[in-house]
Amino acid sequence: MSALQSAPAKFFIQMSGAPGSGKSTLAKLIRPSIGGVIIDHDVLRSSLLEADLVPFDEAARQAYILQWNLAHDIIKQGLNIIVDSTCNYPEILAQGSNLASEHNYVYWYVECKTGDINLLDQRLRNRDSMTSQRTAVDCPPAAARDARVGEDPRALFHKWIENPCRPERNTIIVDSTCDPEMLRDQILKQIVG
Numbered sequence: 617m618s619a620l621q622s623a624p625a626k627f628f629i630q631m632s633g634a635p636g637s638g639k640s641t642l643a644k645l646i647r648p649s650i651g652g653v654i655i656d657h658d659v660l661r662s663s664l665l666e667a668d669l670v671p672f673d674e675a676a677r678q679a680y681i682l683q684w685n686l687a688h689d690i691i692k693q694g695l696n697i698i699v700d701s702t703c704n705y706p707e708i709l710a711q712g713s714n715l716a717s718e719h720n721y722v723y724w725y726v727e728c729k730t731g732d733i734n735l736l737d738q739r740l741r742n743r744d745s746m747t748s749q750r751t752a753v754d755c756p757p758a759a760a761r762d763a764r765v766g767e768d769p770r771a772l773f774h775k776w777i778e779n780p781c782r783p784e785r786n787t788i789i790v791d792s793t794c795d796p797e798m799l800r801d802q803i804l805k806q807i808v809g
Contacts, residue, residue, distance in 0.1 A: 627652065627696045627807060628687075628716035632703035633728035634776040635750050636736035636743070638792040638799075642728060643700045645800040650696045650808070655686050657701030661748035665759045672760040675748065684711055691719045703727075704776065709783050724807055725783050728792040728799075733773050735793065 627650055631639040643654050661679035664670055670678055683701060690697050703709050709725065716723035730736065737753040745751045747759055754769050782789075788806055790799045 626691075626694065626719075626721045627724060628691075628712060628721040629696075629698045629724045629726055629807070630703060630709065630712040631698060631700045631726050631728070632780065632782075633792065634730075634736055634773055635702070636739035636753075637728035637730055638739075638796060639700050639702075639728050641796050642726065642790075642792075642799060642803070643698045645796055646726075646803060647698055649800070649804050650698075652696035652698050653690050654698045654700055655683050655690070657683055657699070658746045658748050660686075662746040665747045665757075672748075672757070675759075679748075680708070680711075684715065687712075687715055691715065691721065697721070702776070703781055706781055709781055713783060722807075723783075723786055725787045726803055727780060727782065727787070727789045729777070729780075729789055730792045731777055732793065733770060733777075736773065 629643075629646065629650075629652070631643050633639050640656065643656075646652070647654055657679055660682045661675050664675040664678055665672065669675075680701075683699065687697055687699060699712055701708070703712075703725070713723045715721075733753055740750050741752050745757075748757050750756055753773055756767070756769065788803055790802060792799070
């Protein structure tokens with residue numbers, strides 16, 4: 617490589633949005649275009665729950681630890697990363713953006729957004745849910761039902777939709793009621809030009 621040529625940018629994409637908003641669908645559509653690896657938080661969390669290693673709330677914490685360790689390992693391999701998990705807390709965003717920055721990856725936050733809770737409910741009811749996932753807006757994961765007594769699920773969804781945790785820059789918000797392939801193209805246009 618000559619001094620005038622530079623290595624292509626490496627991407628760290630952090631997906632976000634309420635359950636059923638289309639994060640996983642878009643991650644799978646984006647991945648081939650950037651040659652990336654998807655780290656699916658629900659796969660990690662569901663694996664911990666199915667192995668009966670930890671209670672539901674602890675499984676989330678452990679899955680995040682695994683998620684960041686996997687992300688670090690994938691970065692060491694020089695591959696692009698898409699992290700498919702909700703970003704409901706500032707520390708989740710900080711972990712992703714700091715990891716990207718430490719390794720000279722270009723960080724992007726992609727939020728799948730819809731205000732239509734009935735659409736989210738329909739999507740949740742129609743998907744093949746993993747152990748850690750909701751089966752409907754009003755139906756938390758089976759493993760969490762005892763831990764979530766008294767929680768108003770619709771209020772929780774409204775909170776996720778109306779008060780997202782977002783970074784100040786490199787933020788892409790898409791209307792996830794639109795065609796996923798059109799959204800993929802819109803995202804890629806902003807990320808890779």
